[in-house]
Amino acid sequence: MSATPAVDEPGQPERQHPAQRRTLAVLSLAQALGGLSNGVALGVGSLLVAQVTGRDELAGLAATLLTLGGAALAVPLARLAQRRGRRVALTSGALLALAGALTLAIGGTIGAAAIVLPGFLVLGGAMAVNLQSRFAATDLSTPRHRGRDLSLVVWMTTIGVVVGPNLIGPGDALGVGLGLPPLVGAYLISAVAMAVVAIVLWTLLRPDPLLESRIGAPAPTTPPRLRLAEHPRALAAVIAVAAAHATMVGVMALTPVHLDHAGQHLGVIGFTMSAHTAGMYALSPVFGWLTDRVGARSTVLVGAAILLLSIASNLVLPVDLAPVGLALLGLGWSAATVAGSTLVAAAVEPPLRPALQGRSDLVMGLAGAAAGATAGPILGLVGYAGLNVAMLPLIAAIAIAAIVATRRREPQPA
Structure with a gap:
């Protein structure tokens, strides 16, 4: 039995788009690196919050703010994708996450909770990119392979969440070697990972899968609005x-x-x-x-x-x-x-x-x-x-x- 789409799609092609394999490879690489960044950030996030606030009961704010940041950025990035394509939207999310990681490194260095806590919100861009990448994987999919393509990109997160926490120790040693306080070095690794994600998406996600999927489709007479x-x-x-x-x-x-x-x-x-x-x-x-x-x-x-x-x-x-x-x-x-x-x-x-x-x-x-x-x-x-x-x-x-x-x-x- 084949999968039943949620909407009728009689015009959808049954043959794979020539760019789909490249698209999946680029998104998978970005997903693995983004997962690594999240794995490092979450691994020491609660400890960093407790360190800069001096209150253990606030440690859970790291994961909460990271999640809320990802949720808050989801709609703006989706609107950007609608107007400019996936490449621009996903790269923008990665750059925001890079800024968030650097903000956390700065806030952790000077021990300022007022800088660290907003930093987790901005770092939520990494979570937003990881979530929207799974949808980008379906832009050029055929209905018969949509689940396969989406799940492949989701699966690549495994690499990041497994490797990421194991880099916390080396990252901390790196930070201490550079004269930074404990826990801060991990966010340097997170920042580097998101910088590479941004470079990979901007340079390699060509053709843009969302814009490519629109070729040959009639342009809407008015901007589409979802109710x-x-x-x-x-x-x-x-x-x-x-x-x-x-x-x-x-x-x-x-x-x-x-x-x-x-x-x-x-x-x-x-x-x-x-x-x-x-x-x-x-x-x-x-x-x-x-x-x-x-x-x-x-x-x-x-x-x-x-x-x-x-x-x-x-x-x-x-x-x-x-x-x-x-x-x-x-x-x-x-x-x-x-x-x-x-x-x-x-x-x-x-x-x-x-x-x-x-x-x-x-x-x-x-x-x-x-x-x-x-x-x-x-x-x-x-x-x-x-x-x-x-x-x-x-x-x-x-x-x-x-x-x-x-x-x-x-x-x-x-």
Whole structure:
């Protein structure tokens, strides 16, 4: 069974565009380097915030501000892509992230929280670039291979998130050798990575995939405007992605705290989070293939089922088997996000796609930030088991949204 697109696309070519292979290679390289930058930044972010503020309870602001920065930049970068193409938009996001990394290095050097905290917001450009790169991978895709192409770029993040944290030590040694305070050197590595990303995207992302996809298409008589109320299937696709992300963040964010309270040592906590990260990215090409072969709806529903299995594992397995539940949490997120993002990529007509993709990334980021912010109070009120149970309505929303997003307006031949 082939995947069913969210909109009818009778004019879409079935043969791969000659520039698509080059586009995927460039985006994959940029994605790996961007993931490396994020991995380094997040690895010491909480420590840097605690260091410059002198308050450990504020350490979580690093991840929160980075996520909010990525969400806030999603729509402006999508609008820039709509007007000027992916190359300009993605390069601009990388340059913003470079500025954010340098701001963090400066703020950390002089110990100024007023500089460090906004720096994380600007560094969110790296997250925005990583998110929008997966959509750029679909600009020249055929409907039959859209899931595969998107998932390949997502998978390349694995390299960055694995290698990045391992560069924290060398980066710190580099910074100290240059006379900088501890933790600051890591952001020099992050800055170099984003500088290379900007160079790669600007020089090699030619032809621009979004502009190339418009060749031969009639130019709109008026600037396209997206009203989600007029596109219920697109809105449902956005909800499916956001709900999957909120489920993942809500459980993941407080699992280390739960394990620490349960008396688990740092080695177990680290292994648990590594299992989770591996689940998020390592098998994304499998879910992309599944999206193309059996359909996006089925793959999102598989993701919801895996998330449900993760919740059950967290409820019934002993605490020393936490890596099982967190690996399943990552796998469920991967399936739902890859397939859901594929739905978003095809949910509206081509002129409206960049706008929808930007809004999807915005909602996804805000949903994740909200889930992370509320997970702490929920954990305090009802414990880790209650926190997992609280995710069940979100998992139901994923399944319902996937069904709505793939509902046909009229019967189509198989």
